[in-house]
Structure formats: C-alpha cells, structure tokens
Amino acid sequence: MRDSLGYRVFIHTAAVVVAVAVLAPFAWLLISSIAAPADLLSRPLHWIPAHPSFSRYENVLFNPRNGSAATFRAGMRNSAIVAASSVAISLGVGIFGAYAFARLRFRFRRVILLLFLSTYMLPPIALVISLYLTMARLHLLDTRLGLILVYCSFITPFVLWIMSGYFQSIPRELEDAARIDGCTRIGALFRVILPLARSGILATALFGFLLAWDEFLYALIFTSSLNSKTIPVAIAEFTGRHTVNFGMQATGGILASLPPLAIAFVFQRYLVGGLASGAVKG
C-alpha cells in the first residue's frame, strides 16, 4: 500500500526531531571539550567557540606531568583490561551453561535458571558491603583481578540468558544430524552450534563489555589507586574535585565514551537483536 506524502513528511520530520534531541547533548559535550574556558564561562553563552583547540585531548592523552591526565589514562587501561578479561571468562564458562539450558532436560532446570536470573535483580549494594570485607582479607582490594572476578558474577548470568535464547533458535535437526554422523554432544556444540551462533556470541561479548565498562558502584568501593581505578571512577572523582573545569570534564567524558559509543554505532543490529530475543524468550 502506498504511503501518502503527508505521512512521509510527518515521519521524516519526527525522525529529525528525535535525532536532534539525541545529538544535541553530545554536540554540547564535544564543543565543551574544544572551546576555550572563557567561551564556556561567557554570558550570554557563545555556542560556537571562537578558537577551538584540541589541546585538552593532547593533554589527557600524552601529558606525563598532569596528575588528572595520568588518572584518565590509567582508568582507560584498567577499564579495558577488566572489561575484556571478565567478558572472556564469562563467555568461556557461560556458553556451556547456556547450551545446557537450551538443549538438555534435567532436574531443577527451571529452578536453576531462575536462580541465575534472580542474581540480576539483586541490588549490588546488598553484596558490596560483605564483598569489601572479604576482598580485604584476600588482599584483592585495589586489584584488577578482584574487579574481574566480581564482574564475572554479573556478566555470566547475562551470557546464560542471551546465549540460551540464541541456541534455542538454532534448529535441533542440525545437531542431531551431526551426532548421528558420530559427533559427541560437545563435538556437535563446537562444530555445528557455535559457528552458527557467531553473531549471538559477538552480541553477547559486546554487551558484556558495555556492562563492565559502565559499572560504577563496585569499582568505586573496591579501587583506590591507579592500579585498578576504572574510567567511571576517574571521571566521577575528577567531576567532584574540579567542579568548574568543565572543559576537562567533557574531554574525559568523550574519551571514556568513545569505545562504547563506537561499539553501539557499528554493531547496533547485533546488539539490539540479541538483547531483544533473550529478553522476550526468557
């Protein structure tokens, strides 16, 4: 059925309005990071900076003498290491569990599944007090290893949730055929199921990475030095300490957001498909 001209004008106008509402705050963040301090503090405000400069980026990325810049760099490095490691471990263990939930019949299947899902509902604040005391005893406070372990505890249920949805969508017959040809169950999982679930694995990995990159409460409580402080903690600290240095806040914010924004922009289809299929199928 053909759409009327009025309808087409309406949806395109609406799309432009939404895009502006989404992009305007980002644009202001970007402008704040390259504008001179005088421009940012002017009244009436100059929206377009007279002398844009990328010196703050240079400062954050390369200046060895600036303490805040060093914290940002360490934060980015720690976040990357913690997020990548916890995703790798969670996928490594979670894929097998997800397969069990998707394909096997066993006692208490439903109860165990609910147990895993219910961990997502636990407020982290309920765990953080005792975890802090335990980690202090194990000398894991202010280490990346400590954070990685804790992050695995909330990324793994996510892997189970989304990947079992993916596995269910792969026809059982393919697997049966492989097993009749002499494959073991695990062999079929590796040779038939996993290759078919590639896009699901990618989506799950990226999603886990975003979750870990965004996590704040545990990092806030467990980290205290450049050894393990992640980027959200570094930013929150900087924002709290240098309340009027808006330019640097914006610069740090943009650098911290680039990895997750790039992931979302490029892999939008995978992420959304994976998330939605997992959530709706349970």
Added chain:
Amino acid sequence: MGAVQIKEVRPAVTRGGGPWRRLFSQEGPTAVVLLLPSLIVVFGIIIYPLLKTLYTSFFAVDSAFPGHYPFVGLGNYAHVLRTGEFWDAVGHTAYFTVLTTFLEVFFGLLIGLLLNTDLKGRWLFRSIVILPWALPTIVNGAMWRWIFNADYGALNALLTQLHIIPHYRAWLGDPWTALNMVAVADIWKNTPLAAFFILAALQTIPGDLCEAARVDGAGRLRSFFSITLPLLMPTIVIILVLRTMEAFKVFDIIYVMTGGGPANGTETVAYYTYVEAFSNQLFGEGAALAYIIAIFILFFAIIYMRMLQRGEVEY
C-alpha cells in the same frame, strides 16, 4: 537401493528405546558438567557475601573492622523502618521510578514505531538513536550536570536566549526540581533501550496483518490500536518491569549529578544505603537496608516471571 538406505538410517533416527535412546536421555550428568563452571563463577562469588550481609543485618556493626558486635535481631530493620529519612528516600525512589519508567515506555513506544517505518537513511537513524544508551552512566550524569549548571549551563543559556525564562535558574538547586532533572537525564539515556525492544517486537508482527486491516478500510490509527498495540503488550510489560527494577536500584546517576542533595531531596534508597554503610559506617543498618531493597525488587521479579510465562503471543 533407495529402500535399503532408508532402512539403514532408521534405527538411529527413531527414538523408541534401544541403546541410542538411552544415550540421548542421559542428560543430567552432562548438564551438571556444563553448568558447573557458571555455577561456581556466579554463586561462588555472590553466595557468601549475600549470606554474610544477611548475618550482618542482625548485628549492630558500626565499623569495618572485624570484632564482636552486639546481636540486635531485627533491630536494624525496625530502626530503619522508623526513620523519616528512609521513608523520604522511598518516596523519592517511588516517584523517580514511576516517572522515568512511564515516560521511557511512552517515548520508547513512539520512537520504536518510528524506527520501524521505512525512513530514508533508516540505518543511520537507528545508529543515532541507540547512542545515549551506550553512553556510560557516569558520563551521562556529568554531562547533564554541566548542562543544568546554574551559572554557565547550556539549558539556562538556551532558555534565556529564546526568552522562555528571564534569568538563569539553579536547576539542581531545589530538591523537587533537582529530582525531576535527574529523571530527565535518566529518561534521555534509557528511552533508546525501550524503543529498540519495541522495534524488535514490531519486527515479529507479520506485515500482512496490518496490511490486511488497512485493505479492509481500517485507518492507520485504528489498525495501531486494535492490532499492533495488543501484540506489543507483552514487550511493553517486560520493559516496564525491567526498567522498574533498574530504577529502583538507581545509584550512579544520583552519585554524580547531585550526591543525594540538595537537602537529601534526591536521595534514593540505594543511595541512602550507601551513605549509611560507607559514610556513617553503620554496616549493620546498611545491610538491613540492602535486604529491604532486595525484597522490594524480588517482588517485581516475581511479577516479571509471571508476565513472561503468560507472555507468549500467537497469531
């Protein structure tokens, strides 16, 4: 020749007893082996702290050092439930939860429908709309705090230059406005998720269904309300409950935007718990609070599970 081949394959395919059947049905031990790593990684890490927090909630623990603290039974719970500040925090949390969840579902529905139309440059539009969701929560909070700044903020500049307000205002300066402004920042960030859930659900609705209704003379609005919306209901319920649970746990954005102020006006239950446990060192009370929040959320979780079980739609 063909008949022989079929006969050869048959014993393996049929599932009526025999050695094959037994091999296939012994799934329990396999499941245990496959699930064990996940069980260890998840519950090995959380089960002890979870129980330990419960234990702590029965003692008057008032420092981070190990030692003997007096047993108070449900005293911490009783004390918390009698505190005015706790109920204020519950009020803020409830208001924040209802406001953000409702508006995120409402805007998410509209934007989700828009994402599903055949716009020119649809791929680009979808990639733009998802961006706020990917922005780290802390950066989102810091960004909006800067936009709402009383002296130099972009919102003040925009509204005065458009002559909508005469003077700069302290958007985060009084408790009521501040709570609403934090909600704005949250809605801006989380609406995309709702929109993409709606989009995913819309894509499973056969196109000919609406087409048929329109051929039969139903208008666009009519076919939306009598066909599309009912089919979207299960997804809408899922978003509602997921977002409710998330909003109930809200902490990060409060921490970075207002620190619970002004005058505790934006203090949510999770934030209040954090302050009691880590600023005031009242770990026993903090633990009791944490369990009270967990019980609230468990309540939503049960609703969620019920909805999911009933949520299967067929057409």
